[in-house]
Amino acid sequence: MKAARYYDRGDIRVEDVPEPVVEAGTVGIDVAYCGICGTDLHEYLDGPIFVPPHGHPHPISGEDAPVTLGHEMSGVVYAVGEGVTDLAVGDHVVVEPYIIADDVDTSPANPAYHLSKDMNFIGLAGRGGGLAEKIVVKRRWVHPVGQDVPLDEAALIEPLSVGYHAYQRSGAKAGDVALITGAGPIGLLTTAVLKAEGISVVISEPSELRRRKALETGVAAHVLDPREVDVVAEVRALTDGRGPDVAFECTSVQPALDTLFDAVKPTGVIVVVSIWGHPGSLDMQKLVLKEVDLRGTIAYVNSHPETIRLVQEGKVDLKPFITGKIGLDHLVDEGFDTLIHHNETAVKILVDPRL
Numbered sequence: 001m002k003a004a005r006y007y008d009r010g011d012i013r014v015e016d017v018p019e020p021v022v023e024a025g026t027v028g029i030d031v032a033y034c035g036i037c038g039t040d041l042h043e044y045l046d047g048p049i050f051v052p053p054h055g056h057p058h059p060i061s062g063e064d065a066p067v068t069l070g071h072e073m074s075g076v077v078y079a080v081g082e083g084v085t086d087l088a089v090g091d092h093v094v095v096e097p098y099i100i101a102d103d104v105d106t107s108p109a110n111p112a113y114h115l116s117k118d119m120n121f122i123g124l125a126g127r128g129g130g131l132a133e134k135i136v137v138k139r140r141w142v143h144p145v146g147q148d149v150p151l152d153e154a155a156l157i158e159p160l161s162v163g164y165h166a167y168q169r170s171g172a173k174a175g176d177v178a179l180i181t182g183a184g185p186i187g188l189l190t191t192a193v194l195k196a197e198g199i200s201v202v203i204s205e206p207s208e209l210r211r212r213k214a215l216e217t218g219v220a221a222h223v224l225d226p227r228e229v230d231v232v233a234e235v236r237a238l239t240d241g242r243g244p245d246v247a248f249e250c251t252s253v254q255p256a257l258d259t260l261f262d263a264v265k266p267t268g269v270i271v272v273v274s275i276w277g278h279p280g281s282l283d284m285q286k287l288v289l290k291e292v293d294l295r296g297t298i299a300y301v302n303s304h305p306e307t308i309r310l311v312q313e314g315k316v317d318l319k320p321f322i323t324g325k326i327g328l329d330h331l332v333d334e335g336f337d338t339l340i341h342h343n344e345t346a347v348k349i350l351v352d353p354r355l
Helices: 038-046 157-170 185-196 208-216 231-238 254-264 284-289 304-312 328-339
Strands: 002-008 011-016 026-035 072-082 092-095 134-138 142-144 177-181 199-204 223-224 246-249 271-272 291-297 323-329 348-351
Touching: 002 328, 011 328, 026 092, 038 328, 072 157, 092 157, 142 246, 142 304, 157 185, 157 246, 157 271, 157 291, 157 304, 177 185, 177 231, 177 254, 185 199, 185 208, 185 304, 199 231, 208 223, 223 231, 231 254, 246 254, 254 271, 254 284, 323 328, 328 348
Parallel strands: 177 199, 177 246, 199 223, 246 271, 271 291, 323 348
Antiparallel strands: 002 011, 026 072, 026 134, 026 348, 072 092, 092 142
């Protein structure tokens, strides 16, 4: 079968690889769609980061580069292994793509399994990936979505879960005002979650296409171009001089983080959602004098069921955020290159491994 294999920074190859084997306790999935994630772009530009470099196997998966990429996937079950009784061939599913040690409690009783030692991700540290025709995943990480959620939209449930966990980390509540820097996929999907939870969102984004998406989808109450307006002044005017209650950094760009520190209200919360491929800087005086609460967030934890429910109930519409579909052979030239060099022209590009 065809698969996109990560060898090293700037080196991704589409190759033929053996089909995975369905074993006891696992689920075989025909991949329908897989999104290109910002993390994949960071691996391509700055990596290896999550990918174990060649010669340095990951301590849990035992794999090193080259590995198959892709962790934002949806698909259809084609086989179930011995002991799997609650899924059937033909079920539509998504994957919570974790690689976690077998001795870690990954039940809902553990709110921190995603922070366990050597945690990594399917599609980055081995165990197959969604940028392939098939994948086999342990039952624990497979979530049914039902037949009413289109499979292309279902591929966005993984990044939507990132937004949902970021919302949980923020402590935001209905009636709050949030400021988000960056209307890329994670920024927009975080905004969609916040709106579904009754939070009003202001977005700062220089890309015209992405600003338009935020307005057309109705997820943001206000959308600002930081090249044209003073974002801090505008947000204060919108909040009677107070500033937003919470803020989300979704760009990994230093001026965006600086803007949030200036804008957020005293005692406000800033959540850093983006993966930074380089060190950032912090004005400690602003952190201290405004008693700002700066929080990190990584991925998700017990988030998929609630995120899927938001989609199933129609509280979040994922379709408008899909701006392109490509085949695996064009992953780099039409996918990565577009998102790296022309990201103002796209939001979420999906890959159909069989095109």
